[in-house]
Amino acid sequence: MAKVRTDLVVMGGGAAGVAAAVRARQLGARVTLIEAEKLGGVCMNKGCIPTKCLMETARLYWRIKRAGQLGLLIPNVELDWNQIMARKEDLVGYLRMGTEGVLKSNGVEILKGPARFETPHKIKVGNELLEGDRFLLATGSTWAGLGISGDTSPGVVTTDWLLDMRVVPQEVLVLGGGPVELEAAQYLSFLGAKVTMLEPQARLLPGEDREMSRRLSAVLKEQGLTLLTRVKPLEIRETERGVGLLVQTPDGEKNLEASLILHAARVPALAELHLERAGVNLVEGLLQMDAYLRTNQSHILAAGDVTGPPFYSHRASAMAILAAENALGSQQVFEQARVPRAFFTYPEMACVGLTEAQAKERGHKVRSATIPYSVNARAMMALETDGAVKIISEETYGEILGVHIVGPHATELISEAALAMELEATVEELARGMRLHPSISESQVEAARECLGRGIYVLR
Incomplete structure (x- = not known):
């Protein structure tokens, strides 16, 4: 026997599912969220959070062994694996607990178990049937095989x-x-x-x-x-x-x-959903979707990794908020081109918008400028001069087409560029910005100036 019909059923409790569920509740909808494993999804439990936590240890370990350049002599640096793993588990557990608290405090009903469609408006969670007016697919991604002989080897x-x-x-x-x-x-x-x-x-x-x-x-x-x-x-x-x-x-x-x-290697987690029973189409293994994040069944939307790459948690959350709003009556287009891309290496790399080659391929008259961190005083102080800021702009009107950063704090600094592009700021407006000195962010303004041919700290 089916339960009382709910307004929105969110299938998946990762970054996309949580964001969609909370936003839908803010809009007054009755929301049921279903998670087969642990709340938080891949990012919180096996991806972004634990891996970046471990990387912080490794990065610091590597830098400490080279701290002599900074005048620090630190002998016999050792790894305490019990502490490393305990810290990682504590962080993940704390964030997972917080996620559950956020959902419950917002009035989201949480069901545990795998969900699969029975009809376009009914799903089964374990042995329980649930009806919904609208559905959001947010089941994330799963591991893919390599497709070559021996790829299941223990090694x-x-x-x-x-x-x-x-x-x-x-x-x-x-x-x-x-x-x-x-x-x-x-x-x-x-x-x-x-x-x-x-x-x-x-x-x-x-x-x-x-x-x-x-x-x-x-x-x-x-x-x-x-x-x-x-x-x-x-x-x-x-x-x-x-x-x-x-x-x-x-x-x-x-x-x-x-x-x-x-x-x-990862692929969208679609195999267990029985989408054929809901009449949802796939095209080459990916969901058939429109610009409003709707599948070919207009009451079934999708957000996050389940829609295919790029697999970023921030993309998933942004998509999910918009999808929840669209499910409840809005008509907003998701701007894939505005998604910042992050690489948490050392030095970091972060990008938003077009590459120079892409901009030229699309017929733009391009002006670009690159400012290396080797002329940035703050980077010199930290011995982190391996990197640069590159801005790509359209010559006629000054539209910012892309920003690319390699260097310290790139994954933080890219947010300024993403906001500038979101607000349709011109390279002239970015060039007139004032930044603290000494700071890494000065290089972004200098790159904007140089796009206009008036960089201050550029040898001619």
Whole structure:
């Protein structure tokens, strides 16, 4: 027997599901949220939060060993794995508890268990039927196989493995050169592993600005990472050393060996939802959606990782808030182009908008400027001069088309650029901004000035 009909059923309790549920309650809707595992989703339990927590330890460990440049002599730095893991678990548990408190205090009904459609307006949670006027799919993403022979070998792991790692492997092959792979590779390298990254494209972060991805790649190489590009994995096998990987390179096939192979391949978590019973269409494995985040069934919307890449928690939350509003009568378009992109490496990298190549391909008359951190006093003080700010603007009207940052605090500084683009500020307006001195943020204003040909601290 079905329960009393609810206004909005949110399927998934991660970043997207929580944001949508709370926003819908703010708008007066009756909301039921369903989570099969732990509240908080991948980001809170296995992704953003625990991995960044561990990375903070690794980054500081790596910097302390090089603190002599700052006049600090700190001998015998050791890792206390019990404390490292306890801190990570405490943080995740605290945030998860807070999430549950937020949902309950806002009057969101929470059901635990896997959810699947029975009809377009009914779902089953365990043995219980639930009816809804509208549904939001927010089930996130799940691990994908590599699609090659041997990919289920014990020596092939995902980034989940890092969350319980207490012994650093000697050698690791990391498949892919995206943000998650980069962060995992650097984490292992900082802790002492010999890490080789394998990227099938011509460079790391092939979707990002060429100049900036090259800057980051150069720093990673200086730190000890080995980067191999134009490499395609073909086959995995177990060896005495651990695992072997047959790869295709521009020079032919080669065999590589390591203690472990690590990957971060993910796909939207759709398989268990029985979408066919709801009449929801998929196109090449992805939800068929319009600009308002509705599927082909207009009462069923989706937000977050379940809609496909890029897999960012901040994107998921923003999509979910808009989707909740649209489900309850609004008509807002989600602006995918305005999503900031973050890479929590050291140095960090963050971007928003178009790359220079993309801007030119779209017919824009482009003006761009890059200001290196090597001329920023605050970066010099911290010995963090590996990086730069690049701004891409449209020459005629001064529209800011893209901003790309490599360097300290890039993931914080990009928010200013994202806001400027959201408010349709021009590069002239950004150039006239006043920033504290000494600060890293000064470089963003200087880059805007130089876009206009009037940078102050540029040698002519």
